[in-house]
Amino acid sequence: MTEHGFFHHDIGYWQTNSAPGPEILASYPDGTVEVPLCPGQGWNWSGSEWIQSGPSHADVPTSVSRFQARAALHLAGLLDDAEAAVAAADRLTQLAWTDARDFRRDSPTIAALAIVLGLDDQAIDDLFRQAATITA
Known part of the structure; x- marks a missing residue:
């Protein structure tokens, strides 16, 4: 590859x-x-x-847990849209969404979801910062 x-x-x-x-x-x-x-x-x-x-990007976490990512999307009102985007995505993206333990800021899955959700780099960074503050 x-x-x-x-x-x-x-x-x-x-x-x-x-x-x-x-x-x-x-x-x-x-x-x-x-x-x-x-x-x-x-x-x-x-x-x-x-x-x-x-x-300026030093405070953006390189990864967050699956729960933290989904919770941050929920709090931002984007979880339903993200789940709909994943349902329409390729199988590898679907597997990553359901099986990944952590989501990396630089992952192709995050990049693909950002495009579909219309989020720029700053918005994704903000979501990662928010996610890092969430505990179960």
Whole structure:
């Protein structure tokens, strides 16, 4: 498998585990471009290269538990929409949603849900920050 990176100015960065087919590429929003893989958390796409950002993203958790993620979505009024998006998604996304113990901020599942839910990077970061404060 070869990973591929993509970027959209309103949505941010996501990556796939293999080359997306024409049908998947056509579903990406206008303005999406293929980019080199992101070096890691705290890097921003400048339009031509990855630039390491300052410490502003340092407080965003790299992962949260499945419960914390779902609770944060519930509190934001997005859980029903997220579950509907997962139900319409590919099987791998459905398996990740139901079986993952933790959700990583940089995961393809999170990136795919962000697109469907219309959430930008800041909104996802805020949800991860909120989720990290929730305990069962």
